[in-house]
Amino acid sequence: EAAVTQSPRNKVTVTGGNVTLSCRQTNSHNYMYWYRQDTGHGLRLIHYSYGAGNLQIGDVPDGYKATRTTQEDFFLLLELASPSQTSLYFCASRRQGGDYAEQFFGPGTRLTVL
Amino acid sequence: GDSVTQKQGQVTLSEDDFLFINCTYSTTTYPTLLWYVQYPGQGPQLLLKVTTANNKGISRGFEATYDKGTTSFHLQKASVQESDSAVYFCALANSGGSNAKLTFGKGTKLSVKS
Numbered sequence: 001e002a003a004v005t006q007s008p009r010n011k012v013t014v015t016g017g018n019v020t021l022s023c024r025q026t027n028s029h030n031y032m033y034w035y036r037q038d039t040g041h042g043l044r045l046i047h048y049s050y051g052a053g054n055l056q057i058g059d060v061p062d063g064y065k066a067t068r069t070t071q072e073d074f075f076l077l078l079e080l081a082s083p084s085q086t087s088l089y090f091c092a093s094r095r096q097g098g099d100y101a102e103q104f105f106g107p108g109t110r111l112t113v114l
Numbered sequence: 115g116d117s118v119t120q121k122q123g124q125v126t127l128s129e130d131d132f133l134f135i136n137c138t139y140s141t142t143t144y145p146t147l148l149w150y151v152q153y154p155g156q157g158p159q160l161l162l163k164v165t166t167a168n169n170k171g172i173s174r175g176f177e178a179t180y181d182k183g184t185t186s187f188h189l190q191k192a193s194v195q196e197s198d199s200a201v202y203f204c205a206l207a208n209s210g211g212s213n214a215k216l217t218f219g220k221g222t223k224l225s226v227k228s
Contacts, residue, residue, distance in 0.1 A: 004157075031214065042120075042203060042220035043158070050214070058215075090157050101146040101207035103216060105157030 003027060004106035006091050012112045019078040021109050023091030030096035032074040033103060034058070034066055036087040043090065049074060050096065081113045116141045118206050120219025128227050133191040135222045137204035140185065146207040147187045148216070149178050153200045161202070162189070199226045 004025045013019050025032060033048040045058030047066035055066055063085060065077040078085055088110050092103040117140045127133060139145060144166040150158040162171040162178040164187060171178045180187040189202060204219040 040123075040220060043218040045215060048215070056214075092157075101148060101216070102160050102163060105159065107155075107157050 004091055004093055004104055006089075006106040006109050008109060009107065010110050010112075012114065013081050014114050015082060017078075017081045017113070019081050019111065021076040021078075021089055021091075021111070023074045023076070023106060024072050025074075025091075025093040025104070025106075026072060027093055027095075027104065028071065029093035029104070030071070031094040031103075032068060033092040033094070034064070034074065034076045035090045035092065036060065036085075037090060037108075038087050046076065078111075081111075083113045085111065086113045087111060116145075116206050116208050116217045118204055118217050118219040120204050120222060122222045123220065124223045124225070126225045126227065127194050129195055130193045131226075133194045133198070133224065134188060135190075135202055135204075135224075136186060136188040137219050138184070138186045139204075139206050141206060141208075147178070147180050148205045148207065149176070149189050150203040150205060150218075151200045152203065152221075158203060194224070194226045196226045196228045199224055 007022045034046040035043045044060045046064050047058050048056045049068040068074050090108050091106040094103045119138045147164045149162045151161045152158040162173050164171045164178050164180045176191045201221045201223050203221045205216045208215040
């Protein structure tokens with residue numbers, strides 16, 4: 001069973017604050033993803049990566065940076081948090097290869113920006 | 115680009131009722147189509163995967179069928195239980211064979227009353 005962990009599970013910050021969300025997968029997966037989930041919008045892709053040092057821009061990247069330091073670790077950075085970034089954030093990972101469409105998700109981080 | 119439309123935002127049923135959730139998609143190549151389920155407080159998890167090769171998937175009493183002619187794929191279950199209460203997402207693995215990205219529908223919240 002694929003394992004993806006996220007920390008913290010809950011975070012409250014103020015407008016303009018600096019936030020780092022962490023994700024670790026222990027499945028030796030190449031691909032990792034950051035999504036945000038909002039009512040009425042479903043899951044929207046922020047950034048993704050296909051290996052250490054690689055970063056790909058997703059569909060809603062504005063206001064977010066990401067960094068993939070190792071194959072296991074993927075971080076999402078909000079350097080000047082705004083209330084519009086209050087959301088539920090999910091990390092996911094996937095094996096490389098055209099036969100592997102399935103992504104494995106972590107438990108989520110709920111971020112509140114006051 | 116790829117797109118997925120999931121119009122039913124909320125469905126309320128009684129136990130033993132029939133469930134049907136529809137998704138339509140748009141893509142330029144042959145897709146892999148997935149259904150994810152998200153239980154309260156958890157990340158999404160794969161429920162079913164359907165490819166152009168098999169056209170149908172079955173898991174845990176759920177069945178998903180893909181219709182290339184109408185570019186739709188729907189999820190059904192003959193008799194729902196209270197434990198099926200969750201949010202269901204359809205998703206499309208991006209065209210081109212790499213399956214690097216998933217495009218999600220907005221989700222359908224299923225509430226089953228006992």
